[in-house]
């Protein structure tokens with residue numbers, strides 16, 4: 001069991017972050033925000049995939065002007081991503097937005113930041129206080145020589161104290177760098193000193209394959225330490241992939257359960273069925289299916305019996321056939337040709353039983 005760090009809760013719209021809430025999954029659109037229809041289409045796809053909070057970039061006034069319509073029609077709370085410009089921050093705050101993300105380091109004007117926070121407080125808008133290795137204050141770069149984990153944590157602590165000193169507590173913090181160790185260290189230092197919720201992520205992790213691995217390592221270590229109230233996996237890919245990977249990371253640590261978990265063996269010389277093909281077909285057919293079950297598809301009897309018994313349902317393959325297991329009990333022997341259909345049929349029955357109970 002993972003002992004999660006005790007944090008104070010923050011609400012972004014109706015979504016609770018921190019406290020006893022589960023780790024919340026976020027993503028960010030990659031459309032031009034002023035293209036309202038494209039942005040909402042993407043938000044809806046992300047929502048379908050399980051995204052719980054969405055962030056949209058607001059680099060120009062034109063983007064900020066699109067926010068009221070996006071907020072009105074989005075199925076999930078929307079955060080406006082603001083950099084450099086207090087003016088755009090104020091425009092966003094008039095849009096009905098649920099949260100804004102600010103990097104105080106790149107606004108660097110305490111007077112303006114205080115005014116923004118006062119407005120957020122008045123309107124009950126949450127803030128994500130962002131510290132990124134790419135936009136660290138000059139004084140910390142001089143002190144540490146580079147954006148080390150200590151430097152990033154010091155910046156986050158400094159600005160958190162400033163937020164609190166002006167009476168603003170409705171915020172979470174994100175400390176992000178593209179280096180995994182720097183990231184872990186910075187979040188760990190910060191987590192030991194405050195109860196402010198943390199949004200964690202490995203920024204600019206890279207393309208889908210490599211970026212997912214880097215994110216799984218970095219986020220997995222932090223989550224295992226109990227750190228992280230909300231996550232975003234940053235990939236150079238369709239943001240829907242970010243959501244899928246985020247859930248896979250959380251699911252592998254037992255922190256969230258979303259959709260069907262497939263356990264399948266890597267195959268070896270003992271294999272006597274085309275297991276990769278069976279797994280591919282099952283995965284395709286179950287895409288988007290939200291039944292919280294484990295499906296084991298094993299190549300031979302060596303580990304199959306044990307795994308199939310641990311799973312809710314499974315196939316223990318042998319010579320051009322398999323034993324179909326359900327809840328630890330063998331149901332029947334099925335041929336290689338019919339094993340996918342038979343398995344899916346049983347899963348369908350489980351779904352109907354589950355719906356009948358609901």
Ligand code: SF4
Pocket residue numbers: 265266267268269270271298299300301302303304
């Ligand atoms: S379950 Fe059987 S086929 Fe699959 S990797 Fe293990 S020994 Fe090989």
